[in-house]
């Protein structure tokens with residue numbers, strides 16, 4: 001069985017490689033000898049054929065036996081050889097996603113400065129004002145298709161991590177390579193280091209400076225409290241070294257002028273690149289989205305990608321109750337967390353309800369933040385949250401008022417769905433989950449979408465244990481399915497924007513879209529929602545398996561592309577013009593998207609001085 005599976009996977013890889021060779025062609029390299037072996041883009045390790053070793057001055061620098069890609073791949077699985085990393089990643093995405101992406105990427109960010117060995121991506125800081133237009137040309141790749149940009153101000157549910165947040169764009173772009181087949185040479189992670197308001201980081205930096213200064217000036221005490229050399233204390237005070245700009249975050253116009261400058265610089269060099277904004281604190285997430293979405297081809301993944309994935313899941317929960325999709329307008333949904341993600345979800349859900357029931361629709365959405373239920377009585381409500389603040393008249397019947405707590409809200413509303421995007425681990429406690437027993441739904445849904453794992457509103461085990469075995473459960477970070485011990489299992493869905501952002505990016509790129517519209521995002525969400533069969537939905541399975549992420553991305557990408565064409569924002573990509581795109585059938589569009597995906601192959605290397 002295992003051998004059969006392996007040989008099927010191997011022939012799949014070979015046919016992919018044939019396809020990719022046709023797309024990729026030979027590759028020009030401007031280096032020779034050991035320089036090639038030290039360059040991950042070109043290094044094939046023991047896979048260089050003898051003729052290539054001769055041409056590139058590699059003869060004698062490698063063990064003589066040539067190991068084929070297939071053999072290297074097998075060695076990686078068995079012997080931890082890294083040579084066929086991307087292929088292995090793609091073939092085992094379910095196992096590797098939690099390592100290159102959420103939740104491990106959170107841990108990496110928290111320890112990034114200490115782990116730093118060599119740079120990946122570009123860094124722009126407040127000190128680079130006026131220089132960005134020239135700095136952008138320091139990036140060695142001539143072509144860039146996908147950029148993920150962060151300012152590190154809200155990294156997952158971990159808060160402001162300053163420059164250390166660069167791990168997030170890197171993780172997202174690794175997913176672009178694995179899930180969307182974006183050529184890894186054409187991705188660019190960008191960190192905008194405008195300081196940090198994380199007092200601990202600022203204090204750590206200050207402490208280390210003081211200790212360093214102390215060491216230099218006195219040279220008296222040679223050991224610290226645990227007998228470590230004082231010099232070690234200075235650099236390793238918290239296991240970090242200073243990598244970020246040492247200042248509080250820029251604010252207001254000063255901040256925006258920096259973001260303006262980087263956006264102009266990106267656009268000047270790569271006018272067709274797609275820019276994904278990631279993990280910006282709420283005020284800048286909304287402000288920058290409004291500011292740039294009509295001028296550049298960009299989107300905010302936390303607001304828009306998350307909304308699409310959540311909406312697809314919410315529509316699935318309606319189907320799981322055996323009700324028609326139009327019943328979505330009658331679902332009582334309690335959203336916990338009124339930040340960029342929670343508000344993005346509600347905004348898209350509201351659009352869906354309006355489409356189904358017309359502009360007079362009266363959705364049953366309840367929104368809570370750290371101060372409880374948000375109502376019109378609240379002294380200050382963020383403009384983005386204002387449409388969801390409940391009028392007193394609407395909640396009186398429930399016995400609720402401004403600031404009512406989560407448990408009160410769940411007990412009196414008896415929601416169909418309880419959805420968390422608060423970043424607060426465990427906020428769906430036993431009492432809250434037990435209250436979901438009284439839900440008005442025959443299949444109550446619990447979405448604990450905050451990341452990483454410790455920040456999830458509850459675990460999968462807690463949800464099924466306290467809220468009952470008949471619930472539908474989804475979480476942002478992966479959890480194992482839950483064994484009920486009675487021969488039945490509780491299915492865990494991963495409601496994470498990774499199901500959509502690769503397709504949104506790829507579809508926008510291949511359409512040559514000028515901008516990314518709400519309708520393109522809606523097409524992405526509907527495509528994901530329509531993926532599931534009734535039988536799967538009945539079993540509580542709301543999303544397809546991550547194992548087939550490339551197929552999902554191809555379908556989502558095609559839906560986005562077709563919508564871009566329909567809305568006349570597409571301008572074509574490469575040799576494929578708008579006319580050809582508009583004549584493609586649905587299936588042809590999916591094929592077109594698939595044929596543009598990059599696969600890891602060893603191209604023939606041709607040296608050029």
Ligand SMILES: NC(=O)c1ccc[n+]([C@@H]2O[C@H](COP(=O)([O-])OP(=O)(O)OC[C@H]3O[C@@H](n4cnc5c(N)ncnc54)[C@H](O)[C@@H]3O)[C@@H](O)[C@H]2O)c1
Nearest residue numbers: 156157337338339340341369370422423450451476496497
């Ligand atoms: N699963 C996904 O695909 C996905 C996507 C985006 C964001 N997220 C996660 O969602 C979380 C929030 O992201 P964000 O960008 O909206 O953050 P944010 O900081 O903009 O918003 C957090 C919100 O939670 C509220 N909150 C804090 N404590 C609370 C409490 N005890 N009870 C109720 N509300 C509380 C805050 O008042 C705020 O409104 C993060 O953990 C992030 O990782 C998940």
Ligand SMILES: O=C(O)C[C@H](O)C(=O)O
Nearest residue numbers: 102156279302451496497
């Ligand atoms: O990064 C993720 O896993 C999802 C999301 O973008 C988040 O910010 O939590």
Ligand SMILES: [Mg+2]
Nearest residue numbers: 278279301302
């Ligand atoms: Mg994010």
